[in-house]
Amino acid sequence: MRQRAADQQAAEQQAREAVVAAESSATRPAVTVPVRDEDTASAVSAHAALAVPAPPVPPRPEHVRFFGAVELNPERYNRDWNRVSEEVLQHLTAVEGAKVQIRGEITAEKPDGFPEDKVRIVPENARTLKFHPAAFEDE
DSSP states (O other): OHHHHHHHHHHHHHHHHHHHHHHHOSSOOOEEEEEEOSSOEEEEEEOGGGOOOOOOOOOOOSOOOOOOOOOOOTTSHHHHHHHHIIIIIHHHHTSTTOOOOOOOOOOOOOTTOOOHHHHHHHHHHHHHTTOSSOOOOOO
């Protein structure tokens, strides 16, 4: 009778230790579970049958962003911009779900300064067209 009780206590202690080890481990080791039948106390080892396999990690998408900068010929900017539109922008904007942002940047310099009428007209037109920022600078 005493031996039976000692066997049962030993099996229960092993089960407790296995649970503690399983909780502290990232993987799922074998777990010892006490099972009692009428005559004896015994321990049965349950393995990863209880473990649920982790779902596969989907691959990271490639080519998720495009960027580009181009200089246009100031004497043929309309022609050059049309080519950019047809050969690059058209392909990007045709992709469903793509967020396309188009930015234009203009810099102009004249060492002896721009005429007063241009200094008044260009910033006014730029504001109307929602340029941000837009201004003439002194040296």
